[in-house]
Amino acid sequence: MASGAVINVNNTSKKFCRLLRRSMQYGIQDIALNTLGLSSQSQKLRKGEFWAVDNVSFELKKGETLGIIGPNGAGKTTILKMLNGIFMPDKGTIEINGKVGALIEIGAGFHPMLTGRENIYVNGAILGMSKREIDKKFDSIVDFAEIGDFLDTPVKFYSSGMYVRLGFAIAIHCDPDILLVDEVLAVGDIDFQNKCLNKISEIKERTSNVIISHNLNTIRLVCDRCLFLLKGEQIKIGDVSQVLNLYPQYIFGHDQDERYKSEHLDFEILDGNQLPTSKLIVNKEYHLKFTLKQLLAREGLLVAFSFLNLTNNYTQRIEIKRFSHIKNKIDSFSFTISFKHISLPPGEYTIKLAISDGDFLKRIFYLDRTLVFSVEETESSKFLDYVITE
Amino acid sequence: MRKKYVIIKVFKMDERGVKLYQPDAQIKKGWLSLWRQMFSELIGSRELIWRLFVRDFLAKYKQAVFGVAWALIMPLVMVGVFVFLNRAGVINIGTTDIPYPAFALLGLSIWQVFATGLTACSNSIVAGGSMVVKINFAKESLVIASLAQALFDFLVRIGLLVVVFVILRVVPAWTTLLVPFALIPLLLFTLGLGLILSLLTALMRDIPHIVTLLTTFLLFLTPVLYPVPQGKLFAILNRYNPLSTLIIEIRNLVIVGRITEPLRFMIISLFCLFLFLVCWRIFHLVEPRMAERV
Numbered sequence: 139m140a141s142g143a144v145i146n147v148n149n150t151s152k153k154f155c156r157l158l159r160r161s162m163q164y165g166i167q168d169i170a171l172n173t174l175g176l177s178s179q180s181q182k183l184r185k186g187e188f189w190a191v192d193n194v195s196f197e198l199k200k201g202e203t204l205g206i207i208g209p210n211g212a213g214k215t216t217i218l219k220m221l222n223g224i225f226m227p228d229k230g231t232i233e234i235n236g237k238v239g240a241l242i243e244i245g246a247g248f249h250p251m252l253t254g255r256e257n258i259y260v261n262g263a264i265l266g267m268s269k270r271e272i273d274k275k276f277d278s279i280v281d282f283a284e285i286g287d288f289l290d291t292p293v294k295f296y297s298s299g300m301y302v303r304l305g306f307a308i309a310i311h312c313d314p315d316i317l318l319v320d321e322v323l324a325v326g327d328i329d330f331q332n333k334c335l336n337k338i339s340e341i342k343e344r345t346s347n348v349i350i351s352h353n354l355n356t357i358r359l360v361c362d363r364c365l366f367l368l369k370g371e372q373i374k375i376g377d378v379s380q381v382l383n384l385y386p387q388y389i390f391g392h393d394q395d396e397r398y399k400s401e402h403l404d405f406e407i408l409d410g411n412q413l414p415t416s417k418l419i420v421n422k423e424y425h426l427k428f429t430l431k432q433l434l435a436r437e438g439l440l441v442a443f444s445f446l447n448l449t450n451n452y453t454q455r456i457e458i459k460r461f462s463h464i465k466n467k468i469d470s471f472s473f474t475i476s477f478k479h480i481s482l483p484p485g486e487y488t489i490k491l492a493i494s495d496g497d498f499l500k501r502i503f504y505l506d507r508t509l510v511f512s513v514e515e516t517e518s519s520k521f522l523d524y525v526i527t528e
Numbered sequence: 529m530r531k532k533y534v535i536i537k538v539f540k541m542d543e544r545g546v547k548l549y550q551p552d553a554q555i556k557k558g559w560l561s562l563w564r565q566m567f568s569e570l571i572g573s574r575e576l577i578w579r580l581f582v583r584d585f586l587a588k589y590k591q592a593v594f595g596v597a598w599a600l601i602m603p604l605v606m607v608g609v610f611v612f613l614n615r616a617g618v619i620n621i622g623t624t625d626i627p628y629p630a631f632a633l634l635g636l637s638i639w640q641v642f643a644t645g646l647t648a649c650s651n652s653i654v655a656g657g658s659m660v661v662k663i664n665f666a667k668e669s670l671v672i673a674s675l676a677q678a679l680f681d682f683l684v685r686i687g688l689l690v691v692v693f694v695i696l697r698v699v700p701a702w703t704t705l706l707v708p709f710a711l712i713p714l715l716l717f718t719l720g721l722g723l724i725l726s727l728l729t730a731l732m733r734d735i736p737h738i739v740t741l742l743t744t745f746l747l748f749l750t751p752v753l754y755p756v757p758q759g760k761l762f763a764i765l766n767r768y769n770p771l772s773t774l775i776i777e778i779r780n781l782v783i784v785g786r787i788t789e790p791l792r793f794m795i796i797s798l799f800c801l802f803l804f805l806v807c808w809r810i811f812h813l814v815e816p817r818m819a820e821r822v
Contacts, residue, residue, distance in 0.1 A: 154820070165731050165821040169814040178817075180551045223549055223664045226816045232549040240663065247659035251587040263579035264665055292590075 143235070144316055144346045145198040145221065150230035151370075152191040152216050153183060160186045180228035190216045192370040193230070198316075203338075203347040205361035205378065207354065207385060212367040214350045218242055218318045221348060236346075239265065239314025244305030250294035254285050257293055258308055265312045275311045282337075283307035284330075303330055310337055317341070319349045335360055352451060354382055398509040404429040405489070407511055416511040421479045429472040430493065433503060437496025438462040441473070448486040448510065455482075482513045566812050573666040580673035585680065599681040600688050603640060607632045610753050621754045625783050627696045630689075634782060635752040637685040638775050641711065642718050643743040645678035649722025650739050653730045653818070660730075660819060667815050668808070671726050675719055701785030710781055713797035714774045720804035723811040730818050751776060770796045 155161035168178040191213040198204055206214045219225050222240040247264045248257050262272040283304040338360055351357050364381040366373045374381050398405040409415045410423040418424055439461040445454040464471055488510050493503040589595045611629055614621045624631040652674040729735040750771050766772045773796050777787045787793050
């Protein structure tokens, strides 16, 4: 292992099986082979199997933080589980030097019937802490989790935020050399998320961290390097801003385009001067122009669309419009949604559009995550626009 | 040249404590060092086993009005039914050295260590839920903690036994004090089977049904609720049923005051130890394989 590296992932792959029955059968087969002392030949794919993680390599030094990004099913969690030793790789090797603390699912091992206090001891023990260690850190855990009066309440009565807070608090107190964090902070409120990120930044010096997040801002804030996965493959690893810039391009297949053209739909965003644009500025005037083509709507056209914030996956607003008079064959039909002052929070967006025939159930066309545009703030933001006077 | 790789779980620690994960560990990892690792992991999990036991215990009885009494209700009902059937002449139990209710309750209490233990053990990994796939810890802990649960129930039943013995004026032999040691082979037998069944349950959900079926039938085929019949047929059955010997001899310690077939008991005890070690080893080898399919 290279000097100073605490994690060394070397051409590692992991395969899974799509079908439950076949997976059962393979499982029994592998177990039988291993029991007899034979190799399970894991480097070969059998029928129905696929590489969930395919030939990934990276190294992490002490005190470094690596972010892993990628859409769902990219293999992020699988890598984390291999780093934690829950799964063995099917190809390649992983070397780990140090005590690993993993937050793959917060509150895994919590028993709903037990109180917060009892669960702290159980979960602490699962994470490898002794009773004395937990006793010593007990107050600090309770303090960090902010559960206060609920300490002696069964955790099944906790809100999901409290649940996550307690889980995170316990895990962070087991003093790992390597901390693995899956997308687990998303449940807590902003305050707590910040607190966790602060805590991670605080212990960053001593630990090496691997963090999975869909929140690119989090990655930008705490990570030194970033690994971008797509369908198990390592697309890029390197400098955070460099990798993050690649992200939309890969996810949506092309660079930020100003228009979208397809068989059934043309779509563009026009600014106040009727010019196409993909960069929007908060509080300015914009028109979203949709042209539907070659569609068949027997009972009248129903259009629903929403803005999806790609940074945090929030749906920003949903609009529904019924065009009852547009019926049967639609050769070409245009409509425009105009915003006098667009008031979306800054970020990367895409449009989700559903075209239905008469009612929502009869959807005839659906558009998702194709055209990406960004909303930027100018010097005058609605949210910061205030004056305090005496 | 084709390299020969064997086994999956791989924990090659060098002197700096580097863990190496790779597919199918090499056989040169060593037979003995794997044992060493298994034992050190087990010893390191003592605290966890205790916590898991306490957790399951609290969770089981917290919301139950009758609480621990449930450990008594099942054997009481069962023995009650048999006493009734015997008195009514539906079945003929034959004569027992001590009054039948005490005899049956004693046998059933020992039997339940195996039956409830095996059921709890085989369900333990699946009942562990997401922690099995989300946290890395010695999974044996879950199985052992489940067995401890069955042992605790046994302790509760001893309380009931004492009461019944006093009421029926039965005086147990002094060798009763040896029962805890005589229980060890039974526990190893249960744990061994439990470890393997817990893995299989994670893969195939048929196993719990099979376990229920087996424990129910074995209860009637093993001299638990009746003394050993004299027939030839039963003698054969008895010879191949390790549970028979284990239960009869533990019961004998209480009633008769000695182990009637020491050699047989010894051989079966060694068999139980061997079974446990083999099952544990297999469990340890294939446990990561199971984690990816559970």
